[in-house]
Amino acid sequence: MSALAHLGSAHSAPGAPGGPATARRRHRFLPYLLLLPGAAWLLLFFALPLLQLAAASLYDPNGSLSTGYALTWAFGNYPAALQAYWPQFGRSFLYAGLALVLALLMGYPLAYAIACKAGRWKNLLLVCVVAPMFTSFLVRTLAWKTILSDNGWLVGLLRDVHLLGPDGRLLATPIAVVLGLTYNFLPFLVLPLYASLERLDQRLLEAASDLYASAWQTFRRVTLPLSMPGLIAGTLLFFIPATGDYINAELLGTPKEYMIGNVIDSAFLVRLDYPQGAALSFLLMSAILAVVFVYLRRAGTEEVL
């Protein structure tokens, strides 16, 4: 095969257009050609801006938009940003983590029920999971603001059953932010999980049951390990945007609940401190990458939980 290719290219080397070698060369370049539009897009609108952001994170912190910024390789921006905003960092991971736990407790049974038990209602239920996405993220979060408001029915009910004190509230508390995060990113967890569980061969569950596994053991030893790909994809799709989110903290919380997204938002749009905003962005990115890396390493090796 390779000898043949060699022969062919030697043959058409003195410029024989349209020969078999040209066809073969076109064939070889075809994958790159197909790659080109996407690669160009990513280069222009992802890689270059990222580089730009990296450069901005190393600008002289004393510069400003009016006086202009100078690239002084100011690595000190990073420790300074971390020192100033570590509580918001911690809060981001805490809230996103709590929301993830809540979402898993609701999302796994939901995905399982839709995939395995819903029968002819399957498609309708899937639409219900996706339907909220048809309205804007902002509108949905604002709706939550109404639901959780001090005069709303929910707070009234909770006060009546004494789960909340007479002037207890939900809005502007960490609970509201975590609930908002849970709600807004739930479909990203449910859909990959559903896809994984839907492919689960029900005969394997029968086999497990035939081999002395109780319902719980069947779940633990067969269903759960086989749904791991969906579970991993779902948790990542949930956790990554939830950690960087700032809308929920902004609308449902107070500055006491602000997450790192809010700080970055204000650094770029309010305080106009570009170097600090850029440094925080990179810190967040690397923190998430580190968490994901550790998670994947653990989940990947523990195929049998």
Add this chain to the structure above:
Amino acid sequence: MARDTPAGDLRLAHLTKTFGAFTAVDDLSLTIAQGSFFALLGASGCGKTTTLRMIAGLEQPTSGQVLLGDRDIARLRPYKRPVNTVFQSYALFPHLDIFENVAFGLRRRGIRKVDEEVRRMLSLVQLDGYERRRPAQLSGGQQQRVALARALINHPQLLLLDEPLGALDLKLRRQMQIELKRIQSEVGITFLHVTHDQEEAMWMADTVAVMNAGRIEQLGAPTDIYEYPATPFVANFLGQSNLIEAEVTGQDGDDLLLTGHGSRFATPRDRARAHAGGVWLGVRPEKLHLVTEVGAVPAGRNAVSGVLTDICYAGVSTEFLLRTSWGQELSVFTANSDPDAGLVPGTQVTAHWHPRHSFVLPRGGENETPSGDREPERIEAAT
């Protein structure tokens, strides 16, 4: 083999399963002796798999009992039954290696030391050294043997096999049939084998039950069923039969005398399941002998004349089709130990057979089709 579980036959008592208006299993009663190799044979949709699933606990009977020894297990959950299954699809756990697949049942019962037992099972099914492979890395035959080891390691009182060889090619299937028989005699566990392959059933089982439309049509040793089928369905599902419409006209000593399409036949009384009125006179194709001259038929034999319409040479045997004067086509198989080259389509021949090779079945029952019932099944078996 450790057999500390109490001895017990499997008894199904009036077992019935309906799905809506469809009755899959209809008042089924049978006993399977401990340690036997029992085959449940039938076309797809006859209720054999539903029966098996009720014994395994994967399906709840609508009514009736599943007794193992003296214990009714019909309402027990599958994982509480001393019964294991080799599934048609094998259903090996794709995320576990072969060792863990085989050890699965032991581990679920809280047994910690499984190493020795798993290795012993793997060597029983001749898969030593495959412990760390994944099911997807094994061939169909190997996966089949893993499924068998995974079930047998639990020393069930009863092993259920749901068309376990259906997915294998013919040669491998023969090999696995021998293997299964060897393993069954080695471990001594009761095997209940569900299949639509009549040869496989006859070949492997001590006792065969032929099922049709949720009921057992006939139950017995393979030779008994084959040589003396109880119904036209059995006569044609298990091998082939020539069934000739006839009337009982009288008796001659121990023989029953019949007339069919103007010819006279005789059959020993003990080979007849009906002794008066309209009957089917049956004879297996390989019991027929062909002669070209009517005078060559030995005295005392039944004979039918006709024209050869088709001759198929099949290596070990040749299959002839003979069209009778009333238009029925009879099959005749002859062994090719001494091939006769003189017969060509169009030859006028006479087929004759010994009266004790024929059997008589009652005619006129409902839903009776003397032939053709097994055609769809053959197609399925070929795919």
